Amino acid sequence: MSLLTVNENGLYCKQGDFYIDPWRPVKVALITHGHSDHMRWGMQHYICHHHTIPILRLRLGFDQSVQGVGYGESFEINGVEVSFHPAGHIIGSSQIRLSYKGEVWVFTGDYKIEPDGVSQPFELVPCDHFISECTFGLPVYQFPSSSSIYADINQWWRFNAQQGYNTVLYGYALGKAQNILAHLDLSIGDIYLHGAVANVNEALATIGYSFPGVHLRSDMEKSKIEGAVIIAPPSANGSPWLRKLKPYREAMCSGWMQLRGARRRRSVDKGFPLSDHCDWRQLNDAVIGTGAQKVYLTHGYEDNFSRWISENYALEAFVLKTLYNDGMEEAE
Amino acid sequence: MNFVELFERIDATTKTSEKTEIIYNYLQSAEEEEKLLGIALLMGYKLKRPIKTTDLREWAAQVAGIPLWLLEESYYVVGDLAETLALVLTKDNDSRPFYLRPLVQDIIMLQKQSTEQQREVIESYWSMFSGTSLFLFNKLLTGNFRVGVSRKLVVKALSRYLTTEEPVVEHRIMGKWDPFQESFETLFQEEISQEKHFLPYPFFLAYPVEPNFFEHANIEDWILEPKLDGIRGQIVVRQGEVFVWSRGQDLMTDKFVEFQVLHTTLPDGTVLDGEIIPWKDGYPLDFQLMQTRIGRKQISKHNLEEVPLVMVCYDLLEWNGEDIRGLPLHERRRLLEELLKDDFLSPILKISTVKAFQSWQEAELFRISSREHHAEGLMLKHRDSPYEVGRKRGNWWKWKADPMTVDGVLIYAQSGHGRRANLFTDYTFAVWDEEVLVPFTKAYSGLTDRELTEVDQWIKRNTLEKFGPVRKVKPELVFELAFEGIGLSTRHKSGIALRFPRILRWRRDKIAQEANTKQDLLTLLNTRNESNR
Ligand SMILES: [Zn+2]
């Protein structure tokens, strides 16, 4: 009998009678991080990392029953030992480790190994059973180093500013936006934020995070916005909100931008493959590094990646069908 | 700027003005020996693929240390082989310099080499390059290098760089030339500012008519002609030579061979303006047939018999060597009729029909049914108008027919290639034939990004069967499709072919049973054809 299984509500631990990142309302939900495909509405009780709490309150309301835990602190639920460990994906993101009768399971949630300078860096947790996302589990996804991408972003912003253009960077309001903000070269120009990004930053400020940028409000004078960078969620692409920023060039910041087709479909000027997920190499490193004998793949190219794992390494690999991968390009 | 940078910068903008500027900068700063080759590649100079792509896939998989099946799966996701290879072979180290000319020469040389030699050359390039250089090498190697600039844009940039008028540049680069045999000097410098007897006049173009036009316009002041669906062109006959120019100011004489004899029947110093269309047995043929003919490198005798071209002339711009564009239209028209009067022997020049209507209401009736008359609306030209330059309001208007529409049911979907990899964007639609749905057209464009994503997710949840990249889906979603023409076809299961089909909107308000029937389409087709008899 496996410690973790998937049922119609989500990833379930029968022994402990709790769920991890469930997609239907349940009693007890352990939450890896604040993205909407992992943290859903309607749970009676949420358990998440301390730094996920302001996000949860922002997105699900203040009347939720939430318990915060720190990285590495372990506690018991019905005899199952539970602990949260940094996943390096976004602020507060956690892998969840379960231990019962000497058997250790780890569910990664979303993660990346390369540090982003904002979220607590990924920690490799040894285990017997490793459940890993594989959003970018194909060898075409080998991202350039993030330091070179930050340099490219700043260079492009400077180039646009010199030509009198504003620069619009699209990235998820939670995670990608802070990742970008932390690496912008403030000497180039002003930074403005779409409301969705400003709200997240405001929530994160309550626990001591601070990011540059001014909330771009509708009554702001257009003439003042020149050679600036504007951070906005992907949903703002093509919306009338942008009119005020003319003339501008726009770029999408996402691992999907690794493919030319994905960028063209977005009809943006440029794509930066800046990702908050592991690329192909990082996924391979993580799977090998944990020492797990059984690996479960979900959230991505699970069929191909599990076949690769079992053929290439002496490991048992399985596909775990979850709902985290609904709408591939939108979910992060 | 080298070729890699040129490609990256063109690739990073959608604005044509910026693209022209980038090409101009490239011309200014690129190495002299690679410039002409770079320009040739931008204009579609193609290398013969020297190598089997199955070999490339195997070698790349080995170099990348992945099994072939994983490379194939990756290719399926990416949708472009050269890009897939570049991505799996990518390295962190920087690329070595990209010298276009020796590289292209090496690729041409591969044709004569053994497989072992080929592999050695290719793998050494793979180990030298990363990023865009690696991608471009693979693109050139697989013979499908493409970049988002039109020939016209390149001509514009060349014209600016050489300080030479665009039509002259166009004339210089017409036909086939080998970038390894020519140079900028041989191609452009010789006797450059000599006589320009081959030049057309700038075209006069019409705007769509404005609603308030009809409030003041007196129909008697206007010459109304059916708007034909062909290629707008000018035929220039001067100094015993014939030049055919299309509206994009492309010199098309080579493609429209039937006009090459006109210097024997038309006097020197004649310039005609009109619509070039395929025409047989008294009626226009499907426009698509001409497109296919133009696309061919070699035009066979068979093509000429199957798709003969005519020009339906509607204006005379030069008469006896005299520029008469300033004369009022009705006088130019009289001279045109005079000129073509004796030409009844030659079937390749026709004169456009002038429709006489009593009122705008009557004209409107014609416009609505214009497709039955092989037209796509009406042209309205003031009878006293001069022939102006460029697109102008006031004297000429186009009054287009509305597109035809049909409601079809989505039955198959396929993921897009390249730019739409990963997403189901190519749809096949069906109409009802009794109880059965028969596929009748494919259509791509027309949905917003948001709708595309939504339909894509619906397709993933409602797949009934998969055949390769194609998904058969539950016949539930209804889309309104617009099209410009309809004809019989043996290539389609339904026996019907549409012209310019496109998605107008998603009819969320309709269920599959409410879609159109095959009979509806046949009725549409027949009403159109009856008018021919
Ligand atoms: Zn996720």
Ligand SMILES: [Zn+2]
């Ligand atoms: Zn996430």
